[in-house]
Amino acid sequence: MSIRPLFAAMAILALAGCATxxxxxxxxxxxxxxxxxxxxxxxxxxxxxxxxxxxxxxxRAQGNMQDESYKHARMRAEQAELDARLAEARVLTLxxxxxxxxxxxxxxxxxxxxxxxx
Amino acid sequence: xxxxxxVFSGALVVACTGLYGCxxxxxxxxxxxxxxxxxxxxxxxxxxxxxxxxxxRAGESLARADRLSSYWGSGADVVHYAYLSQRxxxxxxxxxxxxxxxxxxxxxxxxxxxxxxxxREAKLLSVQQQGKWLEEQIISLATTQTDRGLVxxxxxxxxxxxxxxxKNSANxxxxxxxxFLQLNPKRVVRIEGYTDxxxxxxxxxxxxxxxxxxxxxxxxDLGIDEKRIKVEGYGDDYPLEANASERGRAQNRRVEIVxxxxxxxxxxxx
Numbered sequence: 163m164s165i166r167p168l169f170a171a172m173a174i175l176a177l178a179g180c181a182t183x184x185x186x187x188x189x190x191x192x193x194x195x196x197x198x199x200x201x202x203x204x205x206x207x208x209x210x211x212x213x214x215x216x217x218x219x220x221x222r223a224q225g226n227m228q229d230e231s232y233k234h235a236r237m238r239a240e241q242a243e244l245d246a247r248l249a250e251a252r253v254l255t256l257x258x259x260x261x262x263x264x265x266x267x268x269x270x271x272x273x274x275x276x277x278x279x280x
Numbered sequence: 281x282x283x284x285x286x287v288f289s290g291a292l293v294v295a296c297t298g299l300y301g302c303x304x305x306x307x308x309x310x311x312x313x314x315x316x317x318x319x320x321x322x323x324x325x326x327x328x329x330x331x332x333x334x335x336x337r338a339g340e341s342l343a344r345a346d347r348l349s350s351y352w353g354s355g356a357d358v359v360h361y362a363y364l365s366q367r368x369x370x371x372x373x374x375x376x377x378x379x380x381x382x383x384x385x386x387x388x389x390x391x392x393x394x395x396x397x398x399x400r401e402a403k404l405l406s407v408q409q410q411g412k413w414l415e416e417q418i419i420s421l422a423t424t425q426t427d428r429g430l431v432x433x434x435x436x437x438x439x440x441x442x443x444x445x446x447k448n449s450a451n452x453x454x455x456x457x458x459x460f461l462q463l464n465p466k467r468v469v470r471i472e473g474y475t476d477x478x479x480x481x482x483x484x485x486x487x488x489x490x491x492x493x494x495x496x497x498x499x500x501d502l503g504i505d506e507k508r509i510k511v512e513g514y515g516d517d518y519p520l521e522a523n524a525s526e527r528g529r530a531q532n533r534r535v536e537i538v539x540x541x542x543x544x545x546x547x548x549x550x
Contacts, residue, residue, distance in 0.1 A: 237360050244367035251374035258381035265388040272395040272501055276402060278448065 186236035190227065193220055193239040196246035204257075205249045212252065216245035307358035311345055314362035317369040318342050330379045331372040338368035400502055403451050428547045430539040432457065434495065439533070444490030446498055454495070457537060458502045470510040470538040470546055471496050476529035477516040489513025495535050512549055 197220060200213055207214045219242035226235035318338050321327045327335060345361035348354040438450040446454070461467060473488030492511045500506045521528035540546040 237356075241360070241363055241367070244364055244371065248367055248371050248374065251371050251378065255374050255378040255381065258378045258385065262381050262385050262388065265385055265392060268501070269388060269392050269395060271497060272392065272399055275498075275501060276395060276399050 183232045183236055185227065185230075185232050186239055189236055189239045189243070190223065193223070193243040193246065196243045196250070200246045200250040200253070203250050203253050205253045210249040210252055212245045212249040216242045216249060219245065307345075307349060307355045307362070310359050310362040311342075311349055314342055314345065314365040314369070317366050321369045321372045324373075324376070326380060327372050327376045331375040334368050334372035334375060338365045338372060341365035341368060396501060396503055403455055403502070406448065406451055428538055428550075429541065432537040432539070434535040434537070435530070435533075438535070439491055439494075442487070444487060444494050446491075446494045450495075450498075454498050454502070458499060458504060460539075461499070461504050461508065464542065466540075466542055466544045468508040468510070468540045468544050468546055469499075470512060470549065471499075472536045472538060472550075473511075473513045474518060474532060474534050474536070475516050476532040477519070477523040478529065481515055485513055485515035487513075488515050491535050495537070510546070510549075514550065518550060 193216075197213075197216055200210075200216070205213045207217065219238045223235045223238035223242060226232070226238060318335075321331075321335055321338065341361045342365040345358045345365060348361065349358045432453070434450060434453055438447050438453070439445070440447065457469075461469070471492040473490070473492030475484040475488045477484070479487075489511065490513075492513055496506070496509045496511045499509060516523070516532070519528070519532040520534070521531040523529050523532060538547065
């Protein structure tokens with residue numbers, strides 16, 4: 163009677179123990195790829211805060227993998243993947259904006275010269 | 281012993297509930313934020329058109345977080361999937377912005393080409409009005425062969441004093457350069473600006489650079505790839521004549537266009 167709560171607590175702990183996920187090897191690979199891709203388009207830790215987030219989380223996920231704490235590893239790696247993808251998207255958007263600005267200033271210059279030429 | 285276990289397990293249950301309470305409140309907030317982010321991208325027709333997959337993923341993650349939030353003790357998972365949902369919404373928005381920018385750029389590019397053509401025609405017309413266009417040789421008197429290669433000098437009559445803007449009288453020379461470069465697609469040029477020694481060094485350097493850049497801009501506007509053009513400003517260095525007389529100073533105020541050989545090999549910069 164008096165020992166029942168202890169059983170309950172142990173059962174919960176045991177359940178949590180059983181619920182360990184398999185090692186998220188594929189997810190780790192995906193995250194690493196996303197990080198590489200973000201860097202390949204020119205994202206840097208200093209300019210894009212999301213990339214810093216992604217790298218920190220990925221490092222912690224690697225630590226979790228070593229400790230065989232696979233659920234944490236998977237969650238961190240999943241978040242890191244999307245952080246990296248967002249970093250990549252931000253850089254690409256910024257680049258497209260710069261491209262637009264260059265075109266805009268060229269057009270302004272052309273218009274001005276056309277005005278002068280006539 | 282029994283007593284101790286009982287107290288301990290009681291405390292454990294209380295601690296768990298307390299933890300859940302906090303996590304529950306926090307996850308509720310995150311879930312709401314993710315929900316409103318998703319709502320915004322879902323209602324944006326551009327986002328739906330351009331990044332439908334990301335929107336779907338944001339919705340799936342949100343649904344998962346929502347479902348988990350009804351389970352006891354799943355606060356961390358709720359926060360996790362809400363976070364993923366928010367990220368997908370943001371990515372969808374960024375992708376959309378990027379593609380919209382590209383679409384805008386494509387329109388501007390057409391506009392730029394149209395204007396470029398118009399400008400070329402206008403220049404040609406004004407040159408023809410000035411006459412003699414057809415008799416002009418591509419490499420005329422203004423071009424000299426030096427140890428630096430083929431050099432064309434644009435004298436100071438092409439700029440107003442202290443100004444970097446190219447005057448209309450430069451049209452003919454500039455067009456000649458454009459035509460020459462179009463006939464010789466491998467050749468590249470270095471445009472060098474020079475000033476006389478009036479005024480301070482720093483502003484002369486700037487002025488010389490600005491003038492060279494103005495010539496470069498004009499070439500680019502007339503369709504020469506900017507990769508073929510280098511720009512240098514030398515301020516009052518390398519005078520052609522002594523700066524003692526007005527005539528000498530006028531000679532020193534100039535922009536020189538140095539042409540590479542046929543293979544695109546430029547002489548070294550000064």
